Amino acid sequence: MAKIGDIDVGDFPLLLAPMEDVSDPPFRALCKEQGADVVYTEFISSEGLIRDAAKSTMKLDIYEKERPVGIQIFGANLESMLQSVEIVEKSGPDIIDINFGCPVKKVVSKGAGAGILKDVDLMVSLTEAMVKHTKLPVTVKTRLGWDHDSIKILEVAERLQDVGCKAISIHGRTRAQMYKGEANWQPIAEVKNNPRMHIPVFGNGDVDTPERALEMRDKYGLDGAMIGRASIGYPWFFREVKHYFETGKHLAPPTLQERVGAARRHLQMAIDWKGEKLGVFETRRHYTNYFKGIPHFKEFRMKMVTSDDAANVFAAFDEVEKEFIGYEFTRE
Ligand SMILES: Cc1cc2nc3c(=O)[nH]c(=O)nc-3n(C[C@H](O)[C@H](O)[C@H](O)COP(=O)(O)O)c2cc1C
Numbered sequence: 001m002a003k004i005g006d007i008d009v010g011d012f013p014l015l016l017a018p019m020e021d022v023s024d025p026p027f028r029a030l031c032k033e034q035g036a037d038v039v040y041t042e043f044i045s046s047e048g049l050i051r052d053a054a055k056s057t058m059k060l061d062i063y064e065k066e067r068p069v070g071i072q073i074f075g076a077n078l079e080s081m082l083q084s085v086e087i088v089e090k091s092g093p094d095i096i097d098i099n100f101g102c103p104v105k106k107v108v109s110k111g112a113g114a115g116i117l118k119d120v121d122l123m124v125s126l127t128e129a130m131v132k133h134t135k136l137p138v139t140v141k142t143r144l145g146w147d148h149d150s151i152k153i154l155e156v157a158e159r160l161q162d163v164g165c166k167a168i169s170i171h172g173r174t175r176a177q178m179y180k181g182e183a184n185w186q187p188i189a190e191v192k193n194n195p196r197m198h199i200p201v202f203g204n205g206d207v208d209t210p211e212r213a214l215e216m217r218d219k220y221g222l223d224g225a226m227i228g229r230a231s232i233g234y235p236w237f238f239r240e241v242k243h244y245f246e247t248g249k250h251l252a253p254p255t256l257q258e259r260v261g262a263a264r265r266h267l268q269m270a271i272d273w274k275g276e277k278l279g280v281f282e283t284r285r286h287y288t289n290y291f292k293g294i295p296h297f298k299e300f301r302m303k304m305v306t307s308d309d310a311a312n313v314f315a316a317f318d319e320v321e322k323e324f325i326g327y328e329f330t331r332e
Contacts, residue, residue: 004166004200009068012223012224012225014038014227015036015039016039016227017040017226017227017228017231018040018070018072018099021285024041024042025061025269026265026266026273026283027235028066029066029269030266033235034239036227036235038070039068040069041070041071043099044056044072044088045073046073047077049073050080050087060087060088062091062092067094068095069095070093070096071093073085073096073097073099076110076116078129082130089136093136097141098130098138098141099113100141101113103143103175114146117143117145117146118146123142123156123160124163125163127163138165140160140167141168141226142156142169142170142171143170143173143174143175144170144184144188146174147175147176148176154190154194157201158194158196167202168191168201170201171183171204171226172184172203183205186220188222189221192223201222202222204227209230210244210250211244233286233287233288234292236254236258259291263287267313267314270283271310279310280309284305291320294327294329
């Protein structure tokens with residue numbers, strides 16, 4: 001049974017990865033319903049939070065039904081990180097997660113995200129200060145190292161644990177790899193097998209089938225799997241993995257009605273949360289995957305993604321339901 005601080009997250013939990021512009025409250029709610037055991041917000045800039053930028057504070061919204069939920073923050077300045085911990089606490093998350101893995105230039109160039117992998121002492125001292133500054137469990141998400149020649153994840157994980165980090169999620173790539181190549185889970189297994197490690201070690205990167213998730217559990221012996229891209233527009237991935245773990249068999253893909261139902265609820269939750277304009281706009285990216293596999297779908301997809309008017313998008317869902325009722329989806 002894995003525990004993040006005092007929070008029981010079950011046996012081999014599945015975690016929804018923090019994803020910018022994806023892991024928002026409506027999407028997290030859908031993933032939770034489909035079996036995600038822990039969900040994370042997209043990353044939130046500590047500097048942005050302090051400036052009280054409306055966009056950043058909206059990212060702090062969380063709902064009871066999605067617990068346990070972790071709010072992820074990034075930054076490299078101690079004062080800002082500590083201040084942002086205080087702001088984040090007011091939203092009542094269960095976990096505070098620090099992003100030490102984001103590879104994008106604008107983050108890394110400020111020494112934040114994966115940029116901090118070049119300064120492990122700073123990474124450890126920031127984590128320690130944050131742990132001391134809050135009663136909430138602090139977790140870390142990071143990568144294997146800066147580049148192939150500087151993989152120090154074994155040492156990093158141990159030191160983070162020693163200063164009170166309550167769980168670590170490791171993406172099996174270096175910063176230099178960005179998203180290229182295959183994620184390497186071997187160094188993550190080495191972290192887990194270190195007899196000094198007692199906090200949960202979650203694996204991340206390329207878990208895109210139930211078989212891969214099982215491999216992460218049984219072959220690599222990790223404590224849970226953090227899932228990102230495989231869930232985008234496909235929240236059912238979580239239940240498919242769980243079903244496979246329980247039965248060794250693949251669950252049938254969601255029916256058309258389930259897909260249309262999810263699209264409707266996703267859009268409605270987004271509108272309730274952000275208003276019609278933003279709700280309609282921000283839900284668009286998910287539709288391609290919701291309806292993936294249906295032939296000659298372009299005409300319908302265009303209707304969903306080109307109108308600013310929610311009524312038109314809902315009407316497109318109705319049309320899809322009528323047109324493709326009974327369509328049999330197959331596993332990819
Ligand atoms: C669209 C997108 C946005 C992401 N945003 C974040 C983020 O805000 N914070 C973070 O720690 N990682 C972020 N990531 C990285 C993912 O959390 C994850 O580490 C990565 O996608 C590898 O996992 P996967 O192969 O399951 O997708 C993002 C990834 C994607 C695809």
